[in-house]
Amino acid sequence: MKKEIKFSLVYRDMWQSSGKYQPRIDQLVRIAPLIIEMGCFARVETNGGAFEQVNLLYGENPNKAVRAFTKPFNDAGIKTHMLDRGLNGLRMYPVPADVRKLMYKVKHAQGVDITRIFCGLNEVRNIIPSIKYALEAGMTPQATLCITFSPVHTVEYYTAIADQLIAAGAPEICLKDMAGVGRPVMLGKLTKAIKEKHPEVIIQYHGHTGPGLSMASILEVCENGADIIDVAMEPLSWGKIHSDVISVQAMLKDAGFQVAEINMKAYMKARAMTQEFIDDFLGYFIDPTNKHTSSLLLKCGLPGGMMGSMMADLKGVHAGINMVLRSKNEPELSIDDLLVMLFDEVEYVWPKLGYPPLVTPFSQYVKNVALMNVMSLVKGEGRWTMIDNNTWGMILGKSGRLPGKLDPEIIALAKANNFEFTDEDPQSNYPDQLDEFRKEMKDNGWDVGPDEEELFELAQHDRQYRDYKSGIAKKRFEEELQRAKDAELSNKGFSMEEVKKFKRAKAEPITAAQKGQVLWEVDVKSPSMAPEVGRMYHADDTFCYISTLWNTFDKVTANFNGRIIEVCAQQGANVNKGDVLAYIERVEETA
Template identity: 30%
Template sequence: MAKVKLTDLVLRDAHQSLFATRMVTDDMLPIAAKLDKVGYYALEAWGGATFDSAIRFLNEDPWDRLKKLHAALPNTPIMMLLRGQNLLGYRHYADDVVAKFVETAAKDGVGIFRIFDALNDPRNFKAATEAAKKTGKHVQAAISYATTPFHTIDKYVELAKQFADMGVDSLCIKDMAGLLKPFDAYDLVKAIKKAVDLPLEIHSHSTTGMSVSTLEKAAEAGADILDTVISSLSMGTSHSPTETMVEIFKGTEYDTGLDINLLLEIASYFREVRKHYKKFESSFLGADTRILVSQVPGGMLSNLESQLKEQGASDKIDDVLKEIAVVQKDFGYPPLVTPTSQIVGTQAVFNVLFGRYNKLTGESMDLLVGKYGKTPADKNSEVVKKALEALKMEKEITHRPADDIPNEYGKLEEETKKLLGTDTVSTEDVLTYAMFPKVAPDFFKNRSKGPVKFTAEDAAPAATPAAAAPA
């Protein structure tokens, strides 16, 4: 009854977190039959940074990957991670593009849409959720987890209720940085399960070393689904090991019922595959516990350090860390995830170097006037005033940001036709162009050469791998 289900993230978040999202489809397909036999709740295998990485680094068509995986996984739903109105790109899209994207993803193989937004603004979930519901597929709203004075359990419960009212099929607590502590997870899950009658999934990165305990306590509190990764791609900045959770729960009321021997075969396969990507791995020692105090994700910390170094102000790092707390409060307590982590971090650096809010970045202004959506808490009105003045705006945007974006699919289709020099283009190509208009042209040109291939011989460590942040 209280049996726990597992979603394995090995085909998406694991390699995004461990080796810069570089895993190619050819390293996925040979193990697909076994993965499909496990009986996972789902396999997260698409979205996040995989789309970008496929066309930018792998010369691989992400839509092609989706179709192939779907064919190879007849019994297991494919989950994708979708950044609300941003889809997989880095700006807000018009609703017609959102609808087309979701519809096409559903047709090509996505079974579960996990939708999130850096500000947890339900309005940024709206178009994607409605489009996904229309396809008949499963829609999951993922709540970005942050630990700020604003983010009480009550606030999360309130959010959960709002998403439930939008008609989503399940909820997820998305803890990108390993901030969710076991006893807090217990209380949070208890409260949400009590308030909302929806399956609840827990996504908690292992960065700080507590994820296994967090998942265990979440299960005790009634979490329905846990996100794990097969052991050989687990831990570090990735996730709790699948087999470990299976063995922890074996014989208890949370027993997953999964076949440990089958899982060990899969672990063994990926132990070899991982060797192909050694040069993209960053060195990660033990656990990184700094974030538990600073609340600043590891990737953000390195960015800040190099920003300060460029300015010859390396000694100011402690001031900046303290200033981040101030900026996060003034900006309405956004969770520190992409893109808000960069916005808050850079503004904190500016505040320390040039005096508090003497210089606002363009992104800070946009966030302050509502262009990213509604921040969780109220913002500092003095700082908002500065942003409005700088942008020559009368007042904040209080409507859904995407309401200001006119439909654009037709225009994007025309541009794609021009780019490809053809009269007809596939919806997939239009959407690829829409996501990454600067990268798509080269990709379209080279696509026919086929994907790159990594082998164990590529294992020499590179200078600085362009690691994508865990998400």
């Protein structure tokens, strides 16, 4: 019998690789016991990356979400792990050092055991400080190698980086094959090279299934010494996401490895509940193409999780590009034509920009440059006319050293713009800021929270946190969800009247108990306008008042938890007994 291979469920990444959002706090709390009951996971990825930002966009407290989701796993002895972006912390752009230090103290206190630290450039100067901060906070730092396929990303290149990260104190290494383009044999050789030199170091493999190489890659890394494999589960496995635990377990068991058994009854329950979350609202934000594998991803090397945003970009410029082509009497392009053009342009742009591994945020930078180039070329203009400041920061060295050499054309363009290259430690460009955020919290009367977790959220995601505190975020999300629901019905060819009927069919009417005038809101002395679609009511909330002929104000309560989907009586409207005031769709109480 060969060595034991453990499994980690990347529940957060399953959602992030599928669409825009993730489950709410109440949903995460419901799924956790079933994940535990499955009995096959030594680890679960609970947060990190865009997790906290998504909570803020919902209008939910991300700190409560992390604590609530990690607790059941902590109690069950299952290790939790998060994803962090090194210099960028949990966001898409650099974070001051004092904010980075606070992050590990906060996340450890919230119940997160392991932090997977990566830098999109594999820049050790961005990773090593985070290893130190994590160790000081009591977390396990899992240093990460971002895997891609290019002439410069060799086994020797990666093992040299791994040596530095292990020497800096990392007890674990993750092979992060974010686009699934790592070639299986190369990944096996890399695993073997690290294990032979550092047999005590744990190696965890994270591979997306986009181009279809992941199962071969999993087998190769396991045959060469890997310890833990990241897996997904239906209905969010395969496609651009991750291999399913059932298939991985069967393959490794047949190969002679020791693997945990799967409680299939619990698996089917968790599968059904995850589908329930999709049907509830998350499916409105999942691009169906993310459920498809595509060999085209081998050509461009872009992560599968980017396909949704990339297709949205293409659809956004499609009409404009064809308008330009028509004006030049040239044949129009289909979306597929544009997709192939974009892939070809990424393949052209990438080496000229120094082969940055195509992972957040550098995959976005390369894709954006390629898209702008395609648009310029269609117009008959030259390349490189539209490069944003973040991409220039990468080119100039502000994010760290690029793996490959910049093309002379790009260097000349930088000099023509009077830009200066730098090789300074990237962190030196971003001075400490926590004191500024402490002052803002004090001025606003905001509590810094236990373990200063609220301070951390403001410092990490200042714009989203302010929107969360003001209530704008929740309102914006509810409006976005309603638009998505309406758009789905409209796309199916239904008229607005039919859409209204569908919405009413899933809702319950709130009616007037007697004749009178409708006064919305609780302050009857200063009544305001009718509530907006998407507004949440709880069972005991005052829905409105009916002003009667006898100068009484009869209170109408919501009676159940729900969101407004249609308002039928405007402020001041005269209604008769039994008239519908509004329709509310029932929702479960959220944490």
